[in-house]
Amino acid sequence: MSAHTYMLFIGASVVLCLVPGPDMLFLLGRSIAQGRSAGLSAAFGINLGAYVHLLAAASGLSALVLASATAFSVVKCAGAAYLIYLGWGALRTKGGLVFPEGGGAKEVALRRIFWQGFLSDVLNPKVALFYLALLPQFLSAHDSDPMKHLLALGVTGNMVGIATSVIYVFIASQLTNVLRRSPTVSTWITKAMGALFAGLGVRLATEKL
Template sequence: MSWHTYMLFIGASLVLCLVPGPDMLFLLGRPIAQGRAAGLCAAFGINLGAYIHLLAAVTGLSALVLASATVFTVVKFAGAAYLVYLGWGALRAKGGFALQESSGKSTLRHVFWQGFLSDVLNPKVALFYTALLPQFTSTHDPRPVAHLFELGVIGNTVGISTSVAYVFLASRMTQALRRSKTLSAGLTKAMGALFIGLGAKLATEKL
């Protein structure tokens, strides 16, 4: 595989990482509401979910899901329901998710697995791997599976690097905001409404 192909794939992965979506919203919400540690846990949880999608795509499972209307619909509605669940939890929260830095192991573990589920239950991520990866291989490739997995690891490395940068930027910009109970509560409610809106959009749109 040529150096040009690798660079083209890295560029495509970076552009897709910058496109707003449920994962980005969840990722930005953690450092805003709970601090940098929670944001990093969310980033690594989302990245682990991306590896599940990568493995599914390489083994053909993603193509199977996308080919089956019933299975695809189930995955889509599960993802939509999870987004609405997160949004409803944010709307019900009193005074924000947390007004102090979240450092408890149980809290950070919970955020990690929330990020993981946010990514795993997002059918658009499955579509990304199934549609994009084959564009960078050929029928004459002697090791197609190995090269697909290699590209996926590169894409996920771009993803985690971008996510960590987002977390540090969001944490730095919102430290003052989180000291205000009124602003923290307002940010939490706004994020909750956005999650519910994204869930409703995912449930109704055709992918």
């Protein structure tokens, strides 16, 4: 793989990371509703999920799932159901999603957000399609070590992804810091986030990928 091809891939990864998707909207929702710590927890959870997709693509598991209509539908429906579940939970919350104080409760809440981000990414079949459709385009048919280069591209894409996510988190949390100080506004932000998650779930369930 040439340096030129590698730089082209980095550029393509940056462009794709700027396109809004369920993962980005999830971390932005957490950043806006709960602040920087929540947004970063979501971002790192999503990034860990991306490595699961990379390993699945490298092992051929993703190809098997996407080739099976039943398996694909199961993954898609599971992802949609999970997003709707998160949305319903936020809609039912009374008041804003303020972190509890003391006794390590905040750390527990952040870990929960981390694993929510992880599951949101792992159960998103669009991410699997990304690895199977994009990465091979930057590999040569005569590549002497395609697996090595596939993994290198995947890790690079994930690094671009986490860098982009962190920037988004800092910007979103900073811009909405004043809004979260108002209990009324915080409540409405939380409800809007819940509606967003539920809407994404419904869209994923009904969308043909």
